[in-house]
Amino acid sequence: MTFNVSVICETTESRDRLVEQLKPMPDVQIHAHVGGVRQLQLVMQQDKPDAVVLEQGAPDESAFATIEVATTRASGVMLLLVSTDTSLATIKRAMRAGVRDVLPGPLNTDAVSITVDFLRESRANQSTFATHEGALFAFVPAKGGCGNTFIASNLAYQLAESGKRVLVIDLNLYFGDTAACLSDQRVETSVVDVARQAHRLDAALLNASVLKAGPTLHVLTAPELPYQVEEVTPDRLAAIVGLARTEYDFVLLDLSRTFDPTTVKALDLAERVFMVTQQTLPAVQDAKRVVKVFEGLGYSTEKVQVVVNRFIKGNPISVDDVEQATRLKVARVVPASGLGVLASVNQGVALVKLAPKDPVAKVLRDWAQELSPVTVKAGAKSWFANLRGTP
Numbered sequence: 001m002t003f004n005v006s007v008i009c010e011t012t013e014s015r016d017r018l019v020e021q022l023k024p025m026p027d028v029q030i031h032a033h034v035g036g037v038r039q040l041q042l043v044m045q046q047d048k049p050d051a052v053v054l055e056q057g058a059p060d061e062s063a064f065a066t067i068e069v070a071t072t073r074a075s076g077v078m079l080l081l082v083s084t085d086t087s088l089a090t091i092k093r094a095m096r097a098g099v100r101d102v103l104p105g106p107l108n109t110d111a112v113s114i115t116v117d118f119l120r121e122s123r124a125n126q127s128t129f130a131t132h133e134g135a136l137f138a139f140v141p142a143k144g145g146c147g148n149t150f151i152a153s154n155l156a157y158q159l160a161e162s163g164k165r166v167l168v169i170d171l172n173l174y175f176g177d178t179a180a181c182l183s184d185q186r187v188e189t190s191v192v193d194v195a196r197q198a199h200r201l202d203a204a205l206l207n208a209s210v211l212k213a214g215p216t217l218h219v220l221t222a223p224e225l226p227y228q229v230e231e232v233t234p235d236r237l238a239a240i241v242g243l244a245r246t247e248y249d250f251v252l253l254d255l256s257r258t259f260d261p262t263t264v265k266a267l268d269l270a271e272r273v274f275m276v277t278q279q280t281l282p283a284v285q286d287a288k289r290v291v292k293v294f295e296g297l298g299y300s301t302e303k304v305q306v307v308v309n310r311f312i313k314g315n316p317i318s319v320d321d322v323e324q325a326t327r328l329k330v331a332r333v334v335p336a337s338g339l340g341v342l343a344s345v346n347q348g349v350a351l352v353k354l355a356p357k358d359p360v361a362k363v364l365r366d367w368a369q370e371l372s373p374v375t376v377k378a379g380a381k382s383w384f385a386n387l388r389g390t391p
Helices: 012-021 036-047 061-073 088-096 109-128 148-161 191-196 203-209 234-247 261-269 281-296 319-326 339-347 359-371 383-388
Strands: 003-009 028-034 051-055 078-083 101-104 135-141 166-170 217-220 250-254 272-278 304-311 330-335
Touching (some): 003 012, 003 036, 003 109, 012 109, 036 051, 036 061, 051 109, 061 078, 061 088, 078 088, 078 109, 088 191, 101 109, 109 203, 148 166, 148 217, 148 250, 148 272, 148 359, 166 234, 191 203, 203 234, 234 261, 281 304, 304 319, 319 330, 330 359
Parallel strands (some): 003 028, 003 051, 051 078, 135 250, 135 272, 166 217, 166 250, 304 330
């Protein structure tokens, strides 16, 4: 299938230079125009391209407004911006306007090649993952401070260590900090930015928007500040999660305890909901209330699983007390751990990496093994059999 790519240059000189340097590309048809951003809507209407490469030296707010109108009207068209301004502020504003990526100027053949690579990757992903659907788990705290984010992020890390592709979506839209548990990288885009572009959501956009905490561990972060969180609507979240499940083996949703429509949609979509509580009276009382909400939403006892975090043997509030209050079996007990967990949180390094012998790390490894067991090839010799030379 032929890809149709339109390139809009700022000047005639820029266009002529590009045309002279371009070499034929198999299955790619390229149209070169002059006029910059003012020609964008017209080119999209006339060429009906799969992608547009737009050269715009230093786009101002007026240029971004024009881009946003064009990408909204032609939601299926991939747009790459070539600019001499590649600052973080420009990149974020461009993504809000519907731009796939911002490439450093001046315009050259590399920009066209990158665009074609994006198109081919998107096409390949649509074909490869058409029938794939990763597991979807939601984590919700019974009460603030129960360690919900720590458990979700560290379990995600352990799943990724087993070779699985894992995405954590931070849906605590008011000051969520999932990314800080796994990385010290600066967050450039958030779930709010992706939701704003739901009309043009695809695998390439999602991949460009996540924080790469590891080779197979990605985080779609909460916004740095809680602005425009209303962009994350239930329908847009469903679209993001639906796409994520085709791209990842596991998608983990880190939720807040606010049962707004978007949070409820996340809970509805999840195959399993892990409610995290601890051995304090306020936490157990709130766990009981949360379970009643789940019952009202029609969730089965198989879907909802109770996790007791910071478990201390001999605590006056026992596991039996938690089960009696919630009328659910406790599915997982995570022991209390002092310095290991504290160091993990403060350093932004997963516990199983920082302190692999910590009791909490062992629980997380066992949990990940249950969710994603290691496959042993039939007929493979064990280490002991190899040592003995057993056939």
